[in-house]
Amino acid sequence: MLIDTHAHLDDRRFDRDRKQIIEQCREEGVLCIINAGVNVSSSIKSINLASRYPFIYAAVGIHPHDARTMDGNSVEILGSLARKDKVVAIGEIGLDYHYDFSPRDRQKAAFRQQLNLARDMKLPVVIHDREAHGDIIKILKEEKASEIGGVMHCFSGSRETARECMDMNFFISFAGPVTFHNARKAREAVAYVPLDRMLLETDCPYLTPVPYRGKRNYPGNVKYVAEEISRIKGISTEELMDAVAANTGKLFGIDFGQ
Numbered sequence: 001m002l003i004d005t006h007a008h009l010d011d012r013r014f015d016r017d018r019k020q021i022i023e024q025c026r027e028e029g030v031l032c033i034i035n036a037g038v039n040v041s042s043s044i045k046s047i048n049l050a051s052r053y054p055f056i057y058a059a060v061g062i063h064p065h066d067a068r069t070m071d072g073n074s075v076e077i078l079g080s081l082a083r084k085d086k087v088v089a090i091g092e093i094g095l096d097y098h099y100d101f102s103p104r105d106r107q108k109a110a111f112r113q114q115l116n117l118a119r120d121m122k123l124p125v126v127i128h129d130r131e132a133h134g135d136i137i138k139i140l141k142e143e144k145a146s147e148i149g150g151v152m153h154c155f156s157g158s159r160e161t162a163r164e165c166m167d168m169n170f171f172i173s174f175a176g177p178v179t180f181h182n183a184r185k186a187r188e189a190v191a192y193v194p195l196d197r198m199l200l201e202t203d204c205p206y207l208t209p210v211p212y213r214g215k216r217n218y219p220g221n222v223k224y225v226a227e228e229i230s231r232i233k234g235i236s237t238e239e240l241m242d243a244v245a246a247n248t249g250k251l252f253g254i255d256f257g258q
């Protein structure tokens with residue numbers, strides 16, 4: 001039983017073989033995939049995937065890279081998408097100071113607008129934080145995100161940042177980088193975050209875990225993330241996945257019939 005709480009199966013790198021990859025995931029025991037939108041058209045594609053496959057769910061949102069594309073209508077459009085069947089979160093949203101593809105003031109404005117949308121829609125948020133820990137925490141506090149709830153996707157922060165996020169009722173999600181050889185900080189965070197706050201993901205097609213690093217990622221590879229985390233925690237993969245299933249169900253309101 002595997003769960004991938006953050007995938008981008010709508011990415012054009014899956015255009016050639018999307019159907020086969022999704023079928024392969026099913027055969028390999030992937031129980032649930034949450035596909036995260038990065039802009040309006042990718043959010044629509046996420047909803048279409050969710051409507052086609054029972055085990056796929058959608059998040060809708062505008063990624064900080066695309067924040068500069070947000071205009072007066074964007075929040076309204078996202079709001080109407082958020083009401084569709086099987087939309088379980090607003091995301092991915094946040095700040096990316098590594099690439100700075102959108103100006104930082106536009107990123108912050110888009111982030112705040114979408115946090116408010118999540119509050120209105122009573123949906124949790126999926127947060128992208130790249131080299132922006134300070135401003136992410138500040139905005140989450142100012143916008144009272146503890147009342148919204150959500151997940152720090154592909155967590156790359158310190159134990160202190162994890163603590164601050166968990167104090168705001170957030171879950172911490174780990175991806176392929178925990179398997180990388182230079183991932184000391186990520187492994188420390190894994191050791192620190194309790195099981196009842198942990199989620200797993202691939203962020204495919206990006207961040208492929210060892211031993212397939214460098215190849216295109218897909219949701220079945222969440223298995224390697226789970227194996228590494230179980231090893232760090234000193235528990236079985238089954239025990240880890242039971243906790244992850246419970247957490248995924250709780251945060252996103254998905255019923256696995258357990």
Ligand code: NI
Nearest residue numbers: 006036092203
């Ligand atoms: Ni992502």
